[in-house]
Amino acid sequence: MTDAPVATVPAKPDTSGRSQWWDVWDQFKTHKGALFGAAVFGFIVLSVTIGPLLWTIEPTYIDIRSRNVGPSLAHPFGTDQLGRDILARMMAGGQVSIAVGLTAMLISVVLGAFIGVVAGFFRKLDTFLMGLTNLFLALPLLPLLLVMVMLFRETLARSFGPEMGTFILIVSAIGITSWMQTARIVRGEVLALKEREFVLAARSIGTPSRRMILRHILPNVLSPIMVSATLGIATAIITESALSFLGLGFPPDFPTWGRLLFDAIDYLQQYPERVFWPGLAISLTVLSVNYIGDGLRDALDPRIRGR
Amino acid sequence: MLTFIIRRLLTAIPTLVLISLIIFLLLDLAPGDPLADQPLSIPPEVRQRMRDALGLDSPAYIRYLLWAKQFFWVEPLYFIDWLAGTNFADGMQRIVSWQFRAPVFDIIVQRIPQTLWVVGLAYLVGVMIALPIGIISAYKQYSWFDQLGTFVSMIGFSVPPFFSGVLMIVFFAIMLPWFPSIYDTTLVVNDFESLGKQIRQMTLPVLVLSLQTTAQLSRFMRASMLDNLNHDYVRTARAKGMTEKVVVLVHVLRNSLIPVVTVIALGIPSIFGGAIITEQIFKVNGLGQLLITAIYANDLPMVQTLAFIFAVLIVACNLIADMLYGLLDPRIRYD
Numbered sequence: 108m109t110d111a112p113v114a115t116v117p118a119k120p121d122t123s124g125r126s127q128w129w130d131v132w133d134q135f136k137t138h139k140g141a142l143f144g145a146a147v148f149g150f151i152v153l154s155v156t157i158g159p160l161l162w163t164i165e166p167t168y169i170d171i172r173s174r175n176v177g178p179s180l181a182h183p184f185g186t187d188q189l190g191r192d193i194l195a196r197m198m199a200g201g202q203v204s205i206a207v208g209l210t211a212m213l214i215s216v217v218l219g220a221f222i223g224v225v226a227g228f229f230r231k232l233d234t235f236l237m238g239l240t241n242l243f244l245a246l247p248l249l250p251l252l253l254v255m256v257m258l259f260r261e262t263l264a265r266s267f268g269p270e271m272g273t274f275i276l277i278v279s280a281i282g283i284t285s286w287m288q289t290a291r292i293v294r295g296e297v298l299a300l301k302e303r304e305f306v307l308a309a310r311s312i313g314t315p316s317r318r319m320i321l322r323h324i325l326p327n328v329l330s331p332i333m334v335s336a337t338l339g340i341a342t343a344i345i346t347e348s349a350l351s352f353l354g355l356g357f358p359p360d361f362p363t364w365g366r367l368l369f370d371a372i373d374y375l376q377q378y379p380e381r382v383f384w385p386g387l388a389i390s391l392t393v394l395s396v397n398y399i400g401d402g403l404r405d406a407l408d409p410r411i412r413g414r
Numbered sequence: 415m416l417t418f419i420i421r422r423l424l425t426a427i428p429t430l431v432l433i434s435l436i437i438f439l440l441l442d443l444a445p446g447d448p449l450a451d452q453p454l455s456i457p458p459e460v461r462q463r464m465r466d467a468l469g470l471d472s473p474a475y476i477r478y479l480l481w482a483k484q485f486f487w488v489e490p491l492y493f494i495d496w497l498a499g500t501n502f503a504d505g506m507q508r509i510v511s512w513q514f515r516a517p518v519f520d521i522i523v524q525r526i527p528q529t530l531w532v533v534g535l536a537y538l539v540g541v542m543i544a545l546p547i548g549i550i551s552a553y554k555q556y557s558w559f560d561q562l563g564t565f566v567s568m569i570g571f572s573v574p575p576f577f578s579g580v581l582m583i584v585f586f587a588i589m590l591p592w593f594p595s596i597y598d599t600t601l602v603v604n605d606f607e608s609l610g611k612q613i614r615q616m617t618l619p620v621l622v623l624s625l626q627t628t629a630q631l632s633r634f635m636r637a638s639m640l641d642n643l644n645h646d647y648v649r650t651a652r653a654k655g656m657t658e659k660v661v662v663l664v665h666v667l668r669n670s671l672i673p674v675v676t677v678i679a680l681g682i683p684s685i686f687g688g689a690i691i692t693e694q695i696f697k698v699n700g701l702g703q704l705l706i707t708a709i710y711a712n713d714l715p716m717v718q719t720l721a722f723i724f725a726v727l728i729v730a731c732n733l734i735a736d737m738l739y740g741l742l743d744p745r746i747r748y749d
Contacts, residue, residue: 241429242429242432242433244728245429245433245725245728245729245732246433246436246725246728247683247721247724247725247728249690250690250705250709250717250720250721250724251437251440251721253705253706253709254437254440254441254709254717254721255440257709257710258440258441258443259443341572345574348574348576349574349576349691352576352691352694353690353691353694353706355709365576368576368577368580372580375580375583375584375588376588379584379588379589382577382580382581382584383581383584386573386576386577386580386581389574389577390569390572390573390574390577391572393571393572393573393574394568394569394571394572394573397568397571397572398568
């Protein structure tokens with residue numbers, strides 16, 4: 108018996124012809140909502156990343172003489188109370204919001220998958236880790252998030268600068284308060300997988316636990332992880348916006364969609380349309396991500412696929 | 415079943431103790447000084463005595479134990495005194511809020527009615543709307559009603575309350591001045607006119623909150639109904655010649671309600687969490703708004719107590735959900 112090279116990432120199965128990802132894509136294509144969601148999400152991501160290169164007004168540029176202007180050619184979304192261009196601010200805010208969503212999702216999924224796999228695989232740790240998960244599930248999360256942001260904002264702002272400090276704080280706070288669902292789902296899947304014959308076969312030829320997890324368990328729990336990752340983006344974006352909305356998010360000169368919405372509330376009576384754009388951006392992003400997650404769930408399920 | 419309940423209650427105690435400890439330790443890191451807003455003319459020795467009186471310089475575990483004693487022992491005693499007119503708690507120190515300089519629980523008792531009215535009613539309305547939608551969506555799967563229901567609940571999932579609430583204000587308070595955008599707590603309901611006012615000011619927050627509930631519950635109800643509609647007992651019931659109404663509304667509905675009821679119980683604490691934002695939008699001075707102002711004002715006893723009450727709610731609702739599941743579903747046996 109030769110020692111197989113250790114794969115650190117679950118590699119695509121190298122079948123000649125087509126890989127299973129083509130089957131996944133074929134199934135994903137049949138879900139109209141998911142396809143539409145992917146298109147909308149792609150459009151939003153593209154417009155906040157490439158948009159600022161084309162629309163070169165600085166989001167922080169203050170033009171006090173043209174403040175509170177309605178939509179025009181020079182400012183398609185108008186300007187705010189300091190004469191800053193709202194389109195430029197929307198794009199800058201979108202970059203931060205989506206970056207927060209992706210990073211926080213990454214933290215929570217890595218944490219959740221790790222805890223779930225370890226809890227499911229090693230029986231000794233199961234009680235402790237699931238106790239921890241249940242404890243976290245019983246914590247009042249939004250109040251604690253608010254308290255965390257309130258307490259550590261100053262400290263982190265001093266060491267990393269106000270923008271980076273807040274980013275690190277919010278991303279890690281959201282990450283460590285949202286991994287529990289992933290951990291539970293992954294643990295359940297791992298527990299079921301452990302009873303399967305291929306795991307028994309792998310164990311009987313003396314596969315060490317580490318390789319067992321990386322090569323046999325992880326690739327098989329990839330689909331629930333991917334689905335909860337997609338949905339995690341949506342929750343992270345909403346949580347960040349909620350924090351910003353309560354005034355405990357990013358500093359005012361560093362806009363996010365939630366912050367823009369929060370700032371627009373003060374001018375609700377005079378300029379109600381200003382609330383509309385950031386809110387629509389948040390809702391559309393979350394809606395499209397949710398639809399993608401829905402489609403992904405069907406596409407990754409081999410029982411549904413190919414029917 | 416009884417042993418199960420007792421075991422769950424016993425495991426709930428260490429969970430709650432741990433949670434209160436976590437909240438306490440987190441708040442212990444707070445940089446603020448509760449005496450910072452006292453006048454600078456106070457001499458240092460008096461200031462020191464004030465610090466001693468508040469117990470600020472004692473070690474963390476003493477302060478935690480003091481809080482725990484006040485929360486679990488003194489406050490219940492006060493409650494008993496208030497109920498029965500006894501004097502058990504005379505001379506005992508209650509948990510005092512730093513910003514109101516009054517016992518925390520007195521303020522919480524003042525705020526609970528607003529939260530309960532708005533949040534409780536919203537939850538009730540949400541459930542009342544969600545169940546029929548879920549039933550019809552499942553019965554007429556893939557019909558236009560089902561598609562519409564899916565779409566609306568997707569929107570309910572995706573539009574956060576701080577946007578839907580603001581949109582409601584824009585449409586129904588500014589463009590069409592039908593409803594007030596601010597909840598007036600001082601309103602006393604004593605005749606039909608003030609009752610109308612109360613209903614009008616509650617409409618918008620209740621709508622916003624119930625949209626969230628409806629979105630989640632109607633999906634769940636639909637899935638549960640679909641699960642049951644394909645079972646053999648449904649075919650048997652139809653074969654016996656029962657009317658479609660009886661089959662769906664008696665046989666299938668009862669069985670599908672089992673998981674839904676537990677989800678309803680589990681959702682109660684989360685609606686309190688969501689209410690923090692909604693209360694902020696509509697300026698309802700309930701518990702959520704109290705928590706936000708306490709966080710801003712660095713009022714640690716208040717934040718600690720409120721956060722812990724939310725945690726108690728979550729643990730209690732989990733317990734209730736588990737018990738309901740066991741009571742309603744004879745197939746589930748805890749032993």
